[in-house]
Structure formats: C-alpha cells, structure tokens
Amino acid sequence: MAGAAVLLVLVVALLPSPYAIEQPGPVYDTLGSAGAGKDRAPLITIEGEKTYPTSGRLDLLTVSVLGTAQGGPSWLDLAEAWIDPQKAVIPLEAVFPRGETQQQADRESAAQMTGSQQSAIAAALSRLGDDVGGTVTVGTVQRGSAAAGRLEEGDVVTSFDGEAITDSCSLQNAVLEHGARPATVVVRRDGATRSVRVVPKRVPDGSGGTRPLLGVATTAKIDPPFTVDLRIDDVGGPSAGMMFALGIVDRLTPGSLTGGRHVAGTGTICGDGEVGAIGGIVQKMAAARAAGATLFLAPEENCGEVVGHIPSGLDVVPVSTLSGAIETLEKVRDQGSARALPTCAAQVGSPG
Template sequence: MPRRTATMLASLLTLIALLCVGVLIPVPYAEMSPGPTVNTLGEHGGEPVLQISGRKTYPTSGHLNMTTVRVTGSQYRMNLAEALYGWLTHDNLVVPHSTLYPDDKSPDELNQETAEEFSQSQESAKVAALKQLGIPVGTRVIVSSVVKGSPAEGQLHAGDVIKAVDGQEVKQPGDVAALVTKHQPGQKVTFLVVPAKEAAAAEKEKRQPKVEDTVSLATAKAPDDAKRAIVGIQAGTDHTFPFTINIKLADVGGPSAGLMFALGIVDKLTPDDLTGGKFVAGTGTIDDNGKVGPIGGVEMKTVGARSKGARYFLTPADNCAAAAKDAPSGLTLVKVDTIGDALKSLDKIKKGDSAGLPLCKVG
C-alpha cells in the first residue's frame, strides 16, 4: 500500500475513533436551553393561568410572560460530542452536572424542593400584589413540617395552625421555638392548634374555624444540644386572603415566576391596563414585601422571551449585568428591584416612554 494512502487511511481511522469516543464516553455536564414562556394574563392548557373569584376583575391586554429554562434530566449523561456542540451553540449553556443536580440530593428531593419553591413563589406573589394594592392580607403561624421520628410525628401535621403554646398566644414563628425551649428535654409542652383541614375549609367558606385541638407532647433533646428541648416541627407563616386567587400552571418549578405572577394579579384587579397591549416578559423571585430577587439562567430566559415576540424584559437588578452582556437583538432589558419599580416601568412602556426606562447595563 502506498505511503500516502496508508497515511490517509490511518488519519481516517483515527478520526472515526475520536468520533466514537465523543459519542460513547459520557462527560459530567448538563445543558440549559430556553424553555417555554407563558402569558400570565392568558390561558395555558385550556384554562386561565390566573383565576380570581370573589373580587371584581378587569379586562387585560398584551403580555406579561413568565419565562423558564429547559434543562437536561438528572439521569441523562451528555457525551463529549453533545457537550462540544452545546458550548458552540449560542443559545445554549453547558454547565457542570453538579451545578443543577448536587450529589447530596436525590432527584426526588430536588423535584420536591423546586415544587415547594414554586408554591411559595405563588403565595408571595399573591401577598405582594395585594399589599401593593392596599388590600389587607391576614397572617397566621402554622406547622410547616414535621420531623420523622420526633415527638410531634402523628400528633401535629403540616398546615396545622398554631394558636398558642402552653396557653400563650403565638404571633410569629419564632414564638413557637422560644416557648418550647423554655422546657427541659422530657418535659411536656401543650399546643392549641386548628387542624389543617379545618383551617382550609374555614378559609374557603370565609368563616371562623369551628375546631381547635389541644395536643400535649413530651419534648426531646435537640440533636446538636442535649440541653435544648424540641418537639420536631418547623413553624412558618401562612396567609389568608379576602378572596380567592388560584394560579394554574403545571410542570413548572422554582421561584423565578414570582414577579410576573404578582404583576398579572395586579393587572387583573385594577381598571388600568398595565401593558397597553405591549409584549412584556420577565423573571425574578418576589418576597411578601414586593422585593425582587435574582434567578438562574437569565441569558436563556431572554432568548426564549425574544423568540416568542417580547420587546421588553423585566430583569432583576442583580441579573442585569449578566443579561446585558449578550442581550438578544430587539429586546429592551429593564432593571427592576421591587414590584413598584416594575409597575412604574410598565407605565412608561405603555406610554411609549422608552427613554425614561431604567435599563440594564454591562458591568
């Protein structure tokens, strides 16, 4: 065989071997890409995303789209060729697998965590929207979770409303721990609670709870301090609303839709049309006081929003620099720090006052 032919054949075989290696050998990476966007003012899966009853609502127009990021599954292992392609693709992001799926958490734990974050984001969106409108929101202390194998297991349940501990009224979650730790481990502590089902029924029927239970528990030693008494619950805050707000959106997790849910609620509860028919998208966590927080994957979300037709993107202040480094053409990135900031910017967008918008800048 001529030397030149042999060299070409060897090179071809080497190339084939490298391609096989690239396809067959998994690498510890995962991929993020633009996910679906959903108009919080519209419908999804055949029903309105925001459903409000017991309060007058008003027509809306335009878009207030929440945005998402699509990620490869926890069990999926990219090969080298896929990782290289992802790195070269402008709209995708390849990250270490452990960034999305930490080794110390199972897939089920991660799914539960993102589901809880999504649920909490909906709750905070409702609270922030109503506070912004000056509509009173009630609060109450509840059992957020019960530790398996603790004295409270089977006696107290997630969602139970804690009225008092040892006869002393409970006004905030910290009161529960303070009253329990007054005891020595082994001593009894008494809870006055409204069972979760009764509390939910009373709220739905707009009445006072009819059932209260007295639960007496023997305290146990804290795992990290044998002198500290515990009963094995985590206390938290729940809210009561003067009317019903339901958010219907399946197959979404995490807290990043909070801002857009809150704005959608405000839009439906006020006669003024917030967008004036404009296509606005955005992202950001939100707390009960309307503070907007940063999220992950903002670059993917801006791409997804622009591909669906968005012209403006409400961007958490802490994400602005990253988003502005590679903003899609035709998409204006608007910096927001609170729900109030977002509403002011929407008013400018509606009026066509783009020059007055607080824009995201690099650095």
C-alpha cells in the same frame, strides 16, 4: 489501530458528563390561558373580588434543563451546547446537589413553584392594601444537608437569625444574606417553640461560585381575603413569582399595565415585594424575544449577566421590587418607550 481510536473517542463522547445544559423553555402569558382542549384554563383565576379586562401580554419564561440527578448529557451534547449562544453549560451539582435523588429534586422544584405562587399572591395583594399573613412549613429535608438532623418535616419556621419568616422567599433570602455562618432558626414543632442552631452549607451556584443553602423544601400558606388561583403545569422553581404578581395586579386594577404591549420578565418575589435573582437569564431573554416580546423586566441582581447578551429588538429594564416593576410598566405605557428608563449597562458601569 486508527479505527479503535475513533471508536474510543465515540464511546467517550457518548458517556454522561458531570454537567447540565440550560436552554430556552416554554413561554406562558400570565394574562392568558394554558393547556389544550378541555384542560385549557387561565393561568390566573380570581373569585370573590372585582376584576377588570386588560390587554397585552405579561409573559413568564422558563428554562429547560438537560440532565438528571443520575447524570448529565453526553460530552457530544455539551460540545454542541458550548457553541450555541442560547445554551449554557453549568455543573450538574448546581442543579442537583450531591446526594439528592431525582425524586427529591422534582419535589423541591415543585415546592419552590408553589411557594413562589403564594409569595406572588401575597406581594400583589399587599401592594393593593390587603393583609394576607403567611406561614412557612418544612416539607422535606435533604440528606447530608445543613438542616439534616436539625430541622424536621412539619416544622413551621417563624424566624431565621432574628428575621421574621412569612414566606419561602423570605427564608431563602435570609439564608443568602446571612451566609455560611451559624444561625438560630426558630420553629414550632409539636405545639412547642424550639430554637435550632444551623450552619448553612455552600453549594455550587451554576456561575462558578457558591451559595449558602439549608437543604430544605418548604411550603408556604397565606390567608387572602378572596380566592386567587394560579395554574401552571410541569414547571418548577421560583422564578415566575414577579410575573404572576404583575398579572394579579393587572387583573385587579382598571386599565392595562402594559398598554397593550408584549412584555416578558422573570424574577423571584417575596411577600414584601422584593424581586430576586434567578438562573438562566440569557436563555430567558432569548425565549422572550423569540415569542415576540419587546420589553423585558430583569432582576437588578442579574444585570451582570444581562449586559452583552440582550437580543436585538428587546429593551431590558432592571427592577428590584414589585412596585418598581409596576412603575416601569406605567412609564413605558404612558411615554410610549423604555428609552428614558434605567439600563443594566448603567447598573454595572458598562458603556452604552
């Protein structure tokens, strides 16, 4: 009887769970190269415009997710993750909304990365005085989502509830700010302009709450005055945007933004330079410190998750815009430390 009970416990422990595990992923220096052998190439390549030598590092961070649209890791894996401070256990639906296939999830993640790269280029060049324009096109519509039956693949989104849309990030932020209320989405479809009524649906956000979602994957296209190519393989999502933008600015301006320091950071970015919240901030801070970074730029909106989880030896400074991030780097470079700069503890009213 005891043996059967032990066997039953082991079987249950190995069953897939309805959760996913977030853990620190690979780190990439936007000022450096990635890949191996003949495939090794710079993360940022600029042609048709003068660039400048720089120094230091501007690392973008990633989070590895254990779990798929078909099921989460085993309960045994979860038990190990729950006691590991560098890992986080989140509902599987926060990563893979109900009804979404793995193929759809992969396509959406890749589209988010492509969109974030376009936004990074737009934000960086706009900061330097260039006009890049921008259009946002619907790539896929998730089955059962708010957009299903209303938006179509190929629709060019021009506005959301009266707000002009010029990149994928501005659409995402417009939906988040609007919430799960009826909204008018204006699109160009088959050469005609149409107004579509959509009610965003709330889905789990991974932190116990929910967020409004349209349920579309979009692609953004800009028209910069010269060529900027961003390369990063096998990484999805929008959280690399700010660090790519900083890397572009550093390459296009004399001197070094970092002053030779090892800097890391994370955050979405819109074409207007607004920096947004991301997931897995605790895991990314751990990865940054493990890679040798001493300064970390965090989205101001993530401050509540930052406080109490900062690794020893890492200074974390909150930022809300690309201009603010650049000013932070310049102050640290010129002053020699981040001691006089704002902290997340001050932002959320915590001591220290």
